[in-house]
Amino acid sequence: MAGERGGGEDLLGTRPDLTRVLQERLLPTALPVLPGARLAARYATAGSARSAGGDWYDAISLGDGRLAFSVGDVVGSGPAAAAVMGQLRSALSAYLLAGMELAEVITRLGEFARRIPGAAGATACIAVLDPALGELSYTSAAHPPIVRARPGGRAVFLPRADGNPLGLGDGDFALRRAPVEPGDLLLLYSDGAVDRTGRPPHRGAAGLLARIAEIAADHEATVDACCDRLLAGLLPEGPPADDIALLLLRVRSPHAPLDRTVPGRSDQLGVLRRELRDWLAEREIDGEDALAVQIAVGEATANAVEHAYPGADPGPVTLTAELDPAGTLLLAVTDAGSWRVPDEDPHGRGRGLLLMQAAMDSVRVRHTEAGTTVELRRRLGAGPGREVEPGLDELAVVIETGPGGPLVRLRGVVDSTTVDLLQPVLRRTGRGGALALTVDLAEVGYLASAGVRMFFELAAEAAAAGGRLVLCAPPGTSAGYVARLTGLDAYAEVRTR
Template sequence: MLVTLRELWQATQVCAVVFGDADSPAVVTTDPELSWDDLSAARRQELATLREKPLLTSVAEQAGGAGIALEHPDGTMVLFVELAENRPFTEQDQTLLALLAGHLGQGLNRIHQIDQQRETALALQRAILGPAELPAGFAVRYAPATRPLKVGGDWYDTVTLPDGRIGIVVGDCVGHGLQAATVMGQLRSACRALLLQTADPAQTLTALDRFAVRLPGATCATVFCGVLDPATGDLAYSSAGHPPAVVTHADGTAVLLDQGRSRPLGVRSRTDRPAAHYAVPARATLLLYTDGLVERRRQPLTAGIDRVTTAVQQGRDDTLEELADDVMDGMAPAGGYDDDVALLLYRHPGPLELDFPAEPTRLAPVRSALRGWLARCGIDPSVAQNILVAAGEACANAIEHGHRHRPAGTVRLQAAATADDVHLTITDRGLWRTPQPADNPHRGRGLNLMRALMTEVTVTTGTAGTIVGLQARIPR
């Protein structure tokens, strides 16, 4: 736009200055290197004066230039044309500048309204898709087939139940696009409410049937509904015509959860919906997905399920976030997904996260919590003992050194397990004191002990604090 104005008047420069709430006005010019502070004091005064003039009234009294003020979504914009030497600014020029400024102001307001509408639409889409925060141990990915929509007919959900169990749902409505998204949002909300009421997958799907037959477009939707106990790994589940979930054990063995299957939603039947149970073993990965991830033209569905199973097997020692990315990227067709895709991963048990005061009396409860978590991970007792000792040393150092100048501080311990490794981080807000073995030969051995017990030890210091990373290999 500015370049066009410069060419129209054969100007030496054109600039647009927006006077808003910021400390300095925003400047856009045909010279990209120019900022507000680079303008001369006289030019800044001219622009400020133009700001006070009536809107859409061109002014050409300034020597060598003409300007006009117009409405901008962020305040008032001043458009200034710096004319070539001896170039007059005629009455026709003033009329043309006012006309162009009016169109520009209308265009800016329309763009602002479109941006606001887009942000509102995206916020609503995100709200109907699923929870913004997931329970510990979960990762999700979502890819709608229809752009620029952020949602389609597929969905995922996690519902924390009053007794501490977690409802997990992945569903797929017929079709995609905006119409399927509106049906999906209603089914997701209904399923969430039913799970909170019954906490039984088969009963939830039975009740969802009655809702689906009254909702246009919901018939033949498929749903996998489960209730997971994160403490024990027990999973109760029921499937309404949905592809089977995949459980990959730490040793690479894979199991398809193909029990508890029945018809899609809204399809009449006299038989009750069945339920099934499965005990997710330690360090195993559970994968729920929609058929857009595995279904390909001229290929059986089983071929896609085999491919995604292999992908999870190969990535069982990755973090869940890394695994989710790898599965989505590795399963994507050459031209991208042509159907909606929802993917949900869970690794049992979920990671341990503890925040505790930097006080020595807190070490015993932390050690107890870590011991219980390692047992749920199925870690060999000798390896678990090494981890407990190393983590205890790291926590003690964080309390003693990291918070010696901040006694009211906190320490964070995070632990996560993959198929072959246990990863821990201990974070404090301070800086460790440099060891002085000559001053006290009986101190400063904590790091050496950690390195002797762990496969890998890292210590990262910075102005925000110190992070100790511990990694232990799990023998097979």
């Protein structure tokens, strides 16, 4: 008997890891980015493994500018609750994507919950935002009410939409509507955000309203930053007693598209890069999306400058960008000259087009008598990532002596305008490949295909001379992203820190 108990304790010891793995796999890895809304979500796992596992959040673009989003809470905890959560979330997504009205969606979800062991009694709040109408429709299966906060105003709970927990009762669910306007913050959350051990629920609810009202007053903060502040305010003493799921949405007015024309000269590449970076930041498009867009557009504009006007006075290069109602970013780089398709040799000069294709969902190059247009498309999804803001479009180089050999720290831009100056410096520092040379790329805000080609060449020289090239490219940086896309991380030693 003692041996059996010991085995049971070992099994229980593995459950926290299993529950967290299930949560990570079953929750969305990215959220839609739409012209009329920005989203952020956070999940705080309970401090006790026995209390973790059953909450969810999700958001789905309905393709016409409307956004469906939800938060739910399954009865129970541990891997079984996490598995039920995944089934309910998947069913909900299928109903929404099938075009069902909100009342039918929650009715069907309740019927589905009756058939799934462990699903009866789950709560959920499901909402659809229509920014064009300035309206929020929502329904609830006994879930805590939505919070709406306005800049300069107070935060309030929206009127409850009556309904029993999923799979219980008569299956009738009320549908409500509420007006929204640009700047509003809407919060969906699980009950762990208001139910704290040793504190009456009404005090937790009042504290939540006070925090979200304070956060809404800072209209300059991104919705990601607002969500971080809110979660930190809910956890002053460490992990919660119960899981907390937060889904925070800011209603936005659609911004104007980007349309910028510059002379087709290399000194104008930085101008377009800055304007695109600012345009993305104003729309809270960040993380890996921003990295991918800046890399692809940088390659397209560099190609236009290099190939459109050979041996002639530089003509115009135009960059346009807009976010369509479904959450797809549409970009175009247009020139008025001739353009030749680069040789697609991964060890030569054709890596730019390959890099564009890796970073975008689609790349189309159209040649006409009037010039060439490179059309880029990427479906946006706000997820983890870190955009490096270099603060300068030139390149700063610092050379130090590291424990294993010379260390070169780079900050700024590594592209066709800086590589010709940088490569000789790196060759001299590494003694033509004979030394172990480490190059820190953590603060490189933009790594172009010209820089990738340079590092391939330096790695080959180091291998031939008996030395070594080590690149430091943390995840979420331009260098880390590009190294993964181009296969540089398989050719040279790339460290993440």
